[in-house]
Amino acid sequence: MSEAPRILVVEDSETQALALRGVLEQEGFEVDVAATAEAALDRLNGELPDLVVADFHLPGMDGRELSRQIRLNGRTRALPVLMLTSAREVDLERQGLESGVDAYLPKSANVEVMLARLRALLRRPQAAGAERGRAFRRARVLLAHDSATARLRLRHLLDQEGYEVVEASTEREAVQSLDEETDCVVLPIAAAAWDGLLLARDLNAQRQRLGFPFQIVVIGPGPDQPAELAAAFEAGADEVVRTLESDDVVLVRLRALLRRKLLQDEARRAQAAEARAAAADQLARANADLQAANRQLRDAQAQLVQSAKMASLGELVAGIAHEINNPLAFILGHQDTVERLVGEALAAPDLATAGPALTKAQDRLRSMRLGLQRIQTLVLNLRKFSRLDEAEKQLLDVPDAIETVLALLKPKLADIEVRRRFEAGPALYGSPALLNQVVMNIVSNAADALGGTGVIEVATHEADGRYRIEISDSGPGVPPELRDRIFDPFFTTKPVGAGTGLGLAIAFSVVRAHDGAISVDEGPLGGARFVIDLPAGGAA
Structure with missing residues (x-):
């Protein structure tokens, strides 16, 4: 009996998620539910489902971005995605399909239509040899600020974007919190407890020393403060956001910065995969060349062995020819004598006169018989040797x-x-x-x-x-x-x-x-x- 298909449902409405789960389980599907796109990505780090059903409108990352994330990862690139949304939002179908979903279906669609659509998607061949390991890592932002109020406000904004947030209230804590999964550090340039420019320099030095390619975002000077703005960039900042900037602008800039950083990470992984593939291809070609060389070597060895056998056979044949030639020459020599003696016996007038000639002929025939027996023995030995x-x-x-x-x-x-x-x-x-x-x-x-x-x-x-x-x-x-x-x-x-x-x-x-x-x-x-x-x- 085949295993039931596994479906991951991404729906923030508990009522709709429960109703959809009931329909699918009644049809024999195994269903898992995630309330947000971020939670869905965490689930996809484990065993992959056979299909994802996602709502377009999700808190934080929406269904369109979820689909893009799925398509960007080699492990989940071939995973079928069905997007659900309200029937009146006709433009969302285009947006959803452009983001990489396989099919769009309004929530008002007939149940039978939805099930038929699901089964059609499940018939599509899955990607073979998918990469193993962790498929997704939510962007990690280190929020370094000495003000608890400011950290709370910024954290609220970052949580809405689905980022994993790590807080640090001191310079030392900020430096110690760095690791290879840190994607971005956000810090103010004007803090009561530390010098923001000095911390930015320390973080930039750590970035170069450790080889962690995180981004540094400094909150502080604006375009009307060119000297301070230049100093922030010189200290190592990758982006500078004005202190009084609106939340939307902060998020847009941070989102663009992280998207660029994550795309760079993906490009590095792709290059590493291509390098591994090229190395594997070179190894395969080297193995093929080695196998061809081994075949040629075996063929040459077989020819040399055959040559050695033929050389031994030539020496053997020469000896055998000598062994056969001696008795054969003896037989041929006696043949003339026997023929002469038989002729004399036939010409004799009586048996008494022919007797001596016949006796000599009989002696010669006995000698010839010994030579023939010697040849016969040699032939028998050759037959044994051939076996x-x-x-x-x-x-x-x-x-x-x-x-x-x-x-x-x-x-x-x-x-x-x-x-x-x-x-x-x-x-x-x-x-x-x-x-x-x-x-x-x-x-x-x-x-x-x-x-x-x-x-x-x-x-x-x-x-x-x-x-x-x-x-x-x-x-x-x-x-x-x-x-x-x-x-x-x-x-x-x-x-x-x-x-x-x-x-x-x-x-x-x-x-x-x-x-x-x-x-x-x-x-x-x-x-x-x-x-x-x-x-x-x-x-x-």
Whole structure:
């Protein structure tokens, strides 16, 4: 069930407010009532209603000014406002609409018409992402005067305008009452208890020191006292009102001064909001540029990784081609012999004469069969290796997969002794790239470091929930000062053009993706030892 719309009614007549509230609540609306525009603005500092219904004629600030205040604030700018007034005041509709109200309705209108108008206004979309915080602050006037009678008269005038008034009867009290929400200070230039010009100077100094942009209004000299008038302005006064001026003139000048000050405050807030928006826009653009740069970096990294894979594949293919070529050359060489011996047997006059040739042919066929079996074994290993390049995690047979990798590297390991020591369980759950890229890169690097002769040992251990694969060699090892850099991309100890510097970086990334760690130290054979440490949670 949707929440009932909330309506704020601004009406100074208790009888009319009660009647309107009854009609609206009977229709299911939630109603709040404020007797003055000032009280309504205070209510709007809290949770916003869905609509404001305001009388034009209100004590103090009227409905037209209330509407202007609502439209000036970013938090309430989109809040619907319906203005009510007497039917005979036809010109007020124009004034109300010009002040920013959404609709005008005479109080004599039919109830159904009024409800239809309300519902139409409530159908309008509300502003999204409205600013939070205090929407309105009534103008605060500090009234500094040593005369209680004068303070009472001036306060009455200021209260009628809806201002928040703070009184001070001494110079010290006036200075101490200043804060960041003070909008205006009103003081006489001729006071029995203090020097008005000196107080104006003190207030102006405080204004500059504290950074509070309040206005100073001095009551005193008029146009017929030019010297005194100039002195008041020089002391820091923003406006000077003649002592004998009428109340209307005092209010008009004060109203204009405060309106200017509040508009300046609003402009500063708008500039700050624009600056924040510009900063947010710059940040968004910077983030977009960063994301684009990251995408380019990832693409370049993927290309480099692919290049490293292709380089390894090229080296592997060269070795495999050599392994296939040897038995193939042997088979082709024996083929001619077999064909010659079969021809002699066919030309023999009898079986006894053909016997020796057939026996030799049979021996050659057995040798050819051994070469074909060697090629067949190599092809099977290639098929196993191709399956190891699958990305999905699965249950791996570690010893069998390592043997496949070693078989494919056999040309490179021709004169190198390879030892196996598989002490851990055979099964490990993980990505096949663990045994494809990681083990092959490390063993291939070890073979390069040995220079053709030496010992490589591949061992597995399992203890304390960890599965370890160790690859050691009897080569020169990795100097301690290089061990922290050896897994960095593009770092290589090989001659220029002999390596990409990405093999161990790829191995590092694969192991980290398995929540594991890879390290290098000095091994038991005197050379390097690479340790791949993995969680054994998936091991069986």
